[in-house]
Amino acid sequence: MSNKILEIQNIKREFKMGTETVRALKGVSFDINAGEFVTIMGSSGSGKTTLLNILGCLDKPTDGKYLLDGVDIGKLERNELAHLRNIKIGFVFQAYNLLPRTSALENVELPLLYNPTIPQKERRERAIHALESVKLAERLEHTPNQLSGGQQQRVAIARALVNEPVMILADEATGNLDSRTSYEIMALIQELNQQQGKTIVFVTHEPDIAAFSSRTINLKDGKVIKDSPNVTIRSAKEVIASLPVTDDY
Amino acid sequence: MNVINLLRIASRALQRNKLRAFLTMLGIIIGVGAVIAMVAIGQGSKKSIQDQLSSMGSNMITIRPNSNVVAGARLDAGSVQTLKIEDVKALQKQGQYISAISPAASTKGQAINGALNWPTTIQGVSPQYLDIRAWQVKDGIAFSDADVTAAAKVCLLGQTVVTNLFVGGESPVGKIIRFNKIPFQVIGVLASKGENAFGQDQDDIILTPYTTVQERILSTIYFQNIYVSALNEQVTDAAVAEISQILRVTHRLKPTDTDDFAVRTQEELINTFSSTSQLLTVLLTAIAGISLIIGGIGIMNIMYVSVTERTREIGLRMAIGARGMDILMQFLIEAILISITGGIIGVGLGIVASKLVTIFLSWPTLISESSIILSFLVCALTGVFFGYYPAQKASRLDPIDALRYE
Numbered sequence: 001m002s003n004k005i006l007e008i009q010n011i012k013r014e015f016k017m018g019t020e021t022v023r024a025l026k027g028v029s030f031d032i033n034a035g036e037f038v039t040i041m042g043s044s045g046s047g048k049t050t051l052l053n054i055l056g057c058l059d060k061p062t063d064g065k066y067l068l069d070g071v072d073i074g075k076l077e078r079n080e081l082a083h084l085r086n087i088k089i090g091f092v093f094q095a096y097n098l099l100p101r102t103s104a105l106e107n108v109e110l111p112l113l114y115n116p117t118i119p120q121k122e123r124r125e126r127a128i129h130a131l132e133s134v135k136l137a138e139r140l141e142h143t144p145n146q147l148s149g150g151q152q153q154r155v156a157i158a159r160a161l162v163n164e165p166v167m168i169l170a171d172e173a174t175g176n177l178d179s180r181t182s183y184e185i186m187a188l189i190q191e192l193n194q195q196q197g198k199t200i201v202f203v204t205h206e207p208d209i210a211a212f213s214s215r216t217i218n219l220k221d222g223k224v225i226k227d228s229p230n231v232t233i234r235s236a237k238e239v240i241a242s243l244p245v246t247d248d249y
Numbered sequence: 250m251n252v253i254n255l256l257r258i259a260s261r262a263l264q265r266n267k268l269r270a271f272l273t274m275l276g277i278i279i280g281v282g283a284v285i286a287m288v289a290i291g292q293g294s295k296k297s298i299q300d301q302l303s304s305m306g307s308n309m310i311t312i313r314p315n316s317n318v319v320a321g322a323r324l325d326a327g328s329v330q331t332l333k334i335e336d337v338k339a340l341q342k343q344g345q346y347i348s349a350i351s352p353a354a355s356t357k358g359q360a361i362n363g364a365l366n367w368p369t370t371i372q373g374v375s376p377q378y379l380d381i382r383a384w385q386v387k388d389g390i391a392f393s394d395a396d397v398t399a400a401a402k403v404c405l406l407g408q409t410v411v412t413n414l415f416v417g418g419e420s421p422v423g424k425i426i427r428f429n430k431i432p433f434q435v436i437g438v439l440a441s442k443g444e445n446a447f448g449q450d451q452d453d454i455i456l457t458p459y460t461t462v463q464e465r466i467l468s469t470i471y472f473q474n475i476y477v478s479a480l481n482e483q484v485t486d487a488a489v490a491e492i493s494q495i496l497r498v499t500h501r502l503k504p505t506d507t508d509d510f511a512v513r514t515q516e517e518l519i520n521t522f523s524s525t526s527q528l529l530t531v532l533l534t535a536i537a538g539i540s541l542i543i544g545g546i547g548i549m550n551i552m553y554v555s556v557t558e559r560t561r562e563i564g565l566r567m568a569i570g571a572r573g574m575d576i577l578m579q580f581l582i583e584a585i586l587i588s589i590t591g592g593i594i595g596v597g598l599g600i601v602a603s604k605l606v607t608i609f610l611s612w613p614t615l616i617s618e619s620s621i622i623l624s625f626l627v628c629a630l631t632g633v634f635f636g637y638y639p640a641q642k643a644s645r646l647d648p649i650d651a652l653r654y655e
Contacts, residue, residue, distance in 0.1 A: 078573065079574070086571075091569060097562075102265060163569075
């Protein structure tokens with residue numbers, strides 16, 4: 001595989017806290033190819049949030065090289081990073097971060113509003129299409145408080161898909177959900193990865209979730225301690241099927 | 250980032266919080282409404298004062314013969330006789346800024362009615378004189394142009410003359426009085442005009458056709474004054490220039506000659522009036538400024554709260570590709586939308602309020618377009634001015650911190 005979406009080489013990130021220097025990342029290197037489903041695992045303080053911020057172009061490394069889809073991040077300034085996020089990355093957050101009192105459709109349209117090259121008609125079509133692909137075609141006009149947690153997260157995933165990014169970056173995307181809904185979200189993400197070939201980077205601290213991905217990177221104290229492909233990938237759909245039937249969904 | 254998208258983003262954000270947006274607007278609405286209504290009331294009263302001043306004769310222009318030098322000694326103004334009936338006719342014919350004209354020839358003398366007598370002034374004028382001075386005939390009738398042609402011995406009495414010549418509430422109309430032994434029939438009594446600005450009693454006068462004074466009392470062809478009424482205060486200066494020009498021609502003056510007449514306006518009256526209305530304008534502008542500043546502070550306050558409350562939203566917007574400038578513009582446009590919408594509603598409210606004032610309090614109001622345009626512009630500027638700082642604060646947030654803001 002030579003189709004590298006993401007290349008990081010010896011990335012370091014240091015924070016100055018008063019007189020002390022906190023070294024959150026102490027030289028991290030790995031590549032991610034198109035179509036991979038990678039989970040980044042690590043306990044609290046392992047540097048995974050810092051790494052996520054850098055992968056998401058929200059932050060820049062103190063040292064080291066980061067190429068996203070062939071673009072060197074280190075050379076870009078704030079506005080260029082914003083543009084890069086707009087066209088190349090789709091974010092999914094733990095707390096969904098949907099705009100309140102705003103319909104699902106308008107929430108999904110949001111990234112496209114910051115891309116002036118997309119006309120209004122196409123924006124709407126793409127948003128509807130993205131919501132269809134997360135199976136929310138019936139809920140276009142619902143506002144977040146009219147949707148369940150799982151549905152809200154699916155709206156957020158649709159929002160991450162709508163700009164057709166090279167990579168979807170999920171930050172503890174199932175952290176706020178019960179286990180059944182978590183599996184449903186994972187099933188959706190697996191489907192996007194396997195059927196539509198989306199590249200997915202999933203940051204989590206739950207080993208359970210990591211089992212659904214094709215590759216796991218373990219972080220500890222700002223370093224990669226393990227980076228291995230999963231030999232047996234669990235299917236989230238099968239897990240759901242094996243769960244006892246409940247009345248609440 | 251195109252403007253239409255920004256407008257869409259900002260208006261969607263406002264729609265999410267309709268009540269808050271409206272309450273914020275309220276400051277602007279009340280401010281602008283108050284300004285429009287106040288200016289309307291101010292302009293209305295200004296207009297009615299103006300009308301009253303005109304009725305008092307603030308647009309009156311007086312023409313007098315100029316002073317003259319005889320054998321090296323400068324004589325009194327009016328010591329020379331230069332104004333004749335030809336001047337009056339020329340002015341009547343050619344004057345474009347003149348609405349009424351009356352010559353005047355007057356003299357002092359003793360008025361006698363039976364056993365009572367009173368020293369007073371008899372003034373010979375044309376019927377238009379009453380219009381120029383905005384003087385009403387209280388009782389009886391005014392004399393006519395026919396009386397002027399005939400040099401009729403008819404007269405109108407001022408109130409002071411009536412009081413001194415007629416006792417016991419006797420009506421003077423129809424009675425004969427004598428002035429310097431010439432009998433005059435009283436055909437009317439003038440309304441009281443009181444004292445003028447210099448304490449002269451304006452009611453101590455007898456009015457009669459100018460021909461009567463010229464031919465029967467003074468035996469002259471000259472006038473002491475010509476009174477002219479300009480169309481309105483604004484054209485007074487133009488009327489003065491016009492009068493000078495016409496009179497120089499009728500007096501056959503060479504370009505090097507000085508005027509042999511003097512033209513005077515009621516400058517003092519006009520100045521008093523304009524300084525009063527200027528004070529009113531300054532006062533209203535001050536109130537306008539204060540109310541709009543308060544409205545603006547309201548906007549700033551809410552925008553600050555809004556930026557803090559929506560920190561996570563701002564973080565999200567930045568994460569999905571909004572640049573600092575986009576965030577700045579969004580919040581700025583929100584502020585401007587609030588202030589402009591408030592401005593529009595405020596203008597409507599102000600117009601309605603001034604109409605209501607006219608209907609229920611019967612105060613005169615005059616809605617001026619300039620006040621509408623001005624307060625509207627000030628509104629938009631208020632939005633920019635008070636929206637900028639919170640917007641800038643929002644645009645400088647760090648997306649990482651903003652996304653995790655609790």
